[in-house]
Structures are given as C-alpha cells and as structure tokens.
Amino acid sequence: MSFFLEGLRQAWQEITTPGSGIWQVVRVTLQVAGVSTLAGLVIGLPIGVALGIGRFRGRGALLVLANAGLGLPPVLVGVVLTLLFFPEAPLGFLRLGFSLKGVYVAQTVLAVPVVVALTASAIRDLPVGLLDQGRAFGASRLALGVLAVREARIGILAATIAAIGGGLSEVGAVVLVGGNVVGYDQTLASAALQRVGAGDYAGAMAVGILLLALILLVVAALTWLQYAGRRGPRATVRAS
C-alpha cells in the first residue's frame, strides 16, 4: 500500500516538476501508439475488409492467420526485427535498429493483425444479406467496402482501441528494437520496466499510474467516439 501511495506522490511530483522528463516520455508513448495504430489501420483495414466481404480461395486460412496474429508474442516480434535490423542483416540498410522508427515498425507489426482480425470479424457480423444485397444491385467492390466499414464502424473502433491500447502498454518489442533509450525512444511502459530493473519500485509505480491514466483517457475518448452516433432518441424495435 505504501508503494502505491509513494507511487502516487511521485507521479504527481513528476507531472508537476518542470524538466522532470516525464512529459517527453508521455510524448514518445503517444507518438508510438498513434503512429503504429495509424499505420496498422492503413495496412490492416483494407486487408480486414477484404477478408470480411471477399469470397476467394484461401480466405479461411488468412482469417486463421490473422486471428493467430492476435496472440503474436511481442518479444518474438522484437527479437526477429532486431535481428533483421542488424547492419549486416537483410533489413540493415534501413537503419532502423535502436531507433524510434524501428519502434514504430515493431508496434505496427503488432497492431496490423489486431486491426485485420477484429475488422474482418466485425464485418462478418453485419446483418445477413446486406452486402449480398449490395452485390445483387450491382454495387462496386469499393462501394461495398465503404458500406462495410461504415456499418461495422463500432467493431472497427474496437479494433482501433485494442491496437492503441497495445501501442501504449507494450514493452517487449519496444525495448528490444528501440533499446529503451532514455529521452529518445523510451515509452512509459519501458520506463516502468527500467525503473523496476533499477530497484526503484515507487518510481515504476508512478510511471505505471501515469500510463494507466493515459490509457483510460485515450480509450475513453475512443469509446465516446465509438458510440457517438448511437446517442439521441433510443430506437424502439417493434415485434411484428
């Protein structure tokens, strides 16, 4: 309990002390989560939509792959990318090792399967016949895709929340790929890890409290957005 209270006190102190460096860590954390989620949406959304509405051979296997990606171990992603980013490795020429850009890439690799799997699942849950009816009336693939995204927006925002939540709190890939460099690519989660390693448990708790508050804030904003369109007079469904 004393760790928690000390953590709270220290968190407040770090927030209110100019030059404590915590705001730089918050900025990097938001940057990593924001860039990776955005990239995850840009890459994952079209794939998720294609898997959700498409009818092609191998779609089932791709869905299994995307769902398996939900359980992708961040540490494994971190190790594989670190090895690939070594100067002599195949992706070494990109110079992404121990860089913020490398962290973005690692987090994007983790975000993409989340967006793909949850988007495809949300689209497959759309009312029976809606997309088929669009096809029967001659809707283009683009029109069907736009309709699917619009209709499945609550599920897609859930995917966004999951991806951004992962981006804010993930630590394995960030530390391995970025090196956890203070003042450069250290995030709140990796800062907490570093403080625990240094035996500064109250400091780790302080960072953890800040991280939790940030997650709550971001997720609350996205959840508000998710259900914004559903406010207003409640729809009544009649029986017959």
Place this chain on the structure above:
Amino acid sequence: MSALLDVSGLSVARGGARVVHDVDLSVAPGEVVALLGPNGAGKSTLLECLGGVAPAAAGSVSRHGRVATVLQAPGLARRTVRANVELALAWWGVPRPGRRTRAMEALEQMSAAHLAARPSAALSGGERRRVHVARGVACRPDVLLLDEPFAGLDGETHQSLVEDTSSALRDASGAVVVVVHDRADAWALADRVVVLTEGRVVADGPPRDLLAAPPTAQVARFLGYDGHLAESGGSLLTRPAHVRVSADGALAGRVVRVVGTEDGVLLDVEVADGRLRCRDAGEWRVGDGVRLDVAGGVSYDVEGRRRTGRH
C-alpha cells in the same frame, strides 16, 4: 414483344450437386411470374441464377435489359429508411439528384412513405420487408427478381404486404419473377405460375388454368387437391371446393378429422373409394356419418398423368 429473360436447358449446381435441372423459361415484358414449389425445390437457386448471382452448370440465361434481385434476407444498413432506398439506387447507378424522388415514389408504392425518416433499426419485421421490396421497385429494373419477399411474417402483415406488393408490381413496366412459398401469394401476384419440384418445372401456366387442371397428380396435390377417389385406371383428385355436404349426397362416408376454421370446419371424410376433404358450416365430430356430393375434380391415370375430360 421479345422476352426480357430467356432460359434454355438451365441446370444449376449447389455444393457440387445439381439442384435445378433442364429449365426452359421465357419472361415477357410486363409479365409477373411466380415460382412456386415446396421447400428444397430449387426456386431460390433458380432465381439466383436468373439474377446472375449463382452460375449456371449447364444451359443458358439470356437477359435483355438490367436485372435486379431482391434477396430473401432484408438486410438494411444502419441509417434511415429513405437513405437505405437511396443507397440501393446509388448501387444501381442512379445519379444523386434523382435518388430522393425515386426513393420516395417507391416507398409510396409500397405504402411505406411514412417510414422514410425512421432508422432501419426501429422497423418491425413487416416494415423491413416492405422497405426491402421498395428498394427493388425503386431501381425500376427491366426484370425484377424477388426471393420469398413475404417469408416469416404473421398473417395480417403478410396479407397487407402481398396486396401492396401486388399493386407495386402491376405499376412496374418491366417483368417480375417472384419466388413464393404460399399458393395464395402466387394467385395474388402473378399472371403466370411456374411450379418447381425437385429442381424441375412440372407446370407452367396462368394461375386459374393451372388450378383448374393441374397437369399431373403431383402438381395437383401441391396445389391443394387433397381429396382422392379411386376410379377405374386411376383416381379422381378433388379440392374442398369440389366437395359438398348434402343430406341426399351420392357418397356415404364417416368423418375422420375435424379442423376448425374461421367460417366453420374442414372435414376429412373416409368414403368407400377414398378420402375427401370439404368445408362445412355445421357442427361435426369425428365418427359422425355424412353424405357428400362431388362436383368437379380432375382425373389422373395410375402414373399420375391427367386424363382428358373432367369428372
């Protein structure tokens, strides 16, 4: 006038097995054709192939003009009713300026104009089906295909939707092919009824003619000929309208089943040469003796082919 839809030797497969066999069908402009048949007869599969949704396994479908298919499931987008109809028009390729007027016209034709501003989530089952059909009507296709547009509705809603759909389809200039499950729907909607069983067309003609003289005993039974009397070399099939309870009737029988109806009872009566069904307003119990007169019915030979000349 040349046909809008020409089907020749069409077979359609589903899951590797052929479910529609060797269908020939031609639909002229202005014609409303009902595809009628029992469950699993291949009606919806045939309709999907006519609309180009399912491929043909053999034979050909020639479409002269644009074909719109209104599928069985009334899947509506999460927006207002009018926006849903306008969305269908956008899919159909109608330019934005004309969509609102056409959407409202179609909703009026389907007696659903009062629902225009309502969100689709707030519609009842009958209203959803009404809007669903309105989407097809709004497209004004050369051929409109409707797959069981009245499925799953209660009696009153069903009846009212059939009546409104019938009017809307009469107003349409193109041809209509509608899959129905209920014989009464076919009589209400269609100029022509095509009966399918086991994927084959077994009867094709105007509803009144088909009902008066079904070509085979199988079709007759499907169309409600539920009474039969053995005759030499075949049987006479009857509908309740052909059989009348009469104190001095020619046939003596015994009531074996009584089912209450709005206007009286439906009686199943065992007679010496078979079993007949008739309606009556009196009070009857199982086991009662009764005398019947048969006026009408259709005779079939032992192989189920219609014999020339009515009973």
